[in-house]
Amino acid sequence: GNSVTQMEGPVTLSEEAFLTINCTYTATGYPSLFWYVQYPGEGLQLLLKATKADDKGSNKGFEATYRKETTSFHLEKGSVQVSDSAVYFCALKNQGGSEKLVFGKGTKLTVNP
Amino acid sequence: SAVISQKPSRDICQRGTSLTIQCQVDSQVTMMFWYRQQPGQSLTLIATANQGSEATYESGFVIDKFPISRPNLTFSTLTVSNMSPEDSSIYLCSVGAGGQPQHFGDGTRLSIL
Numbered sequence: 001g002n003s004v005t006q007m008e009g010p011v012t013l014s015e016e017a018f019l020t021i022n023c024t025y026t027a028t029g030y031p032s033l034f035w036y037v038q039y040p041g042e043g044l045q046l047l048l049k050a051t052k053a054d055d056k057g058s059n060k061g062f063e064a065t066y067r068k069e070t071t072s073f074h075l076e077k078g079s080v081q082v083s084d085s086a087v088y089f090c091a092l093k094n095q096g097g098s099e100k101l102v103f104g105k106g107t108k109l110t111v112n113p
Numbered sequence: 114s115a116v117i118s119q120k121p122s123r124d125i126c127q128r129g130t131s132l133t134i135q136c137q138v139d140s141q142v143t144m145m146f147w148y149r150q151q152p153g154q155s156l157t158l159i160a161t162a163n164q165g166s167e168a169t170y171e172s173g174f175v176i177d178k179f180p181i182s183r184p185n186l187t188f189s190t191l192t193v194s195n196m197s198p199e200d201s202s203i204y205l206c207s208v209g210a211g212g213q214p215q216h217f218g219d220g221t222r223l224s225i226l
Contacts, residue, residue, distance in 0.1 A: 032214075034214060040121040042219055042220075043218050043219040043220045044156070044205065044207075044217040045120075045217070046114075046214050046215075046216060049214050057219070077123055089155065089156070093215075099144055099146070099161070099209060100146075100158055100161070100171075100216070101146075101156075101158070101207075101215055103155045103156045103157075104155060105155045106154075106155050109210075
């Protein structure tokens with residue numbers, strides 16, 4: 001079945017540090033891939049997406065590239081801010097079939113000033 | 114993207130009681146989804162609700178425990194029945210279809226005493 005594996009958290013960084021959160025997936029076919037962010041006390045917000053191999057999703061300084069050969073979709077940001085402190089979820093959805101999203105376990109990021 | 118409103122935003126309930134959560138969308142949508150997020154955990158899909166048909170439940174979730182209504186294309190309810198402390202979670206609704214990313218409401222934070 002489909003699954004998503006994220007790096008274990010929590011992750012603690014200083015402001016302006018480089019961020020990588022690893023995400024790998026197992027899926028049949030060619031899924032769409034997503035990163036969602038959950039700020040404290042809020043619901044999930046779509047951060048970025050990619051729908052086919054080699055696509056790069058980007059938003060708010062965050063980037064992730066759909067790597068079919070390594071079945072990965074790692075999230076990166078060159079310089080994090082305190083306001084980036086949140087839980088980040090990697091997720092996939094199979095194209096052309098069920099609309100069901102499969103989520104990773106989430107990675108909590110804390111950025112200190 | 115669609116604006117999704119959930120009510121209530123949070124509640125504290127006694128065990129054995131039931132609570133109905135409402136999800137209102139500002140545009141007509143075909144598919145609505147209900148997720149559960151247990152404390153410190155990822156999201157798990159409870160069911161998919163399409164207007165005019167019975168909800169489709171995921172493995173481990175049953176209609177008697179989580180009855181769902183979908184009376185029109187902008188509204189759905191999820192009832193958590195005969196609650197126990199294990200039902201303490203965040204419940205989120207989302208919308209999305211046709212290959213578009215799912216968008217989430219802010220969730221309902223439920224605590225059972």
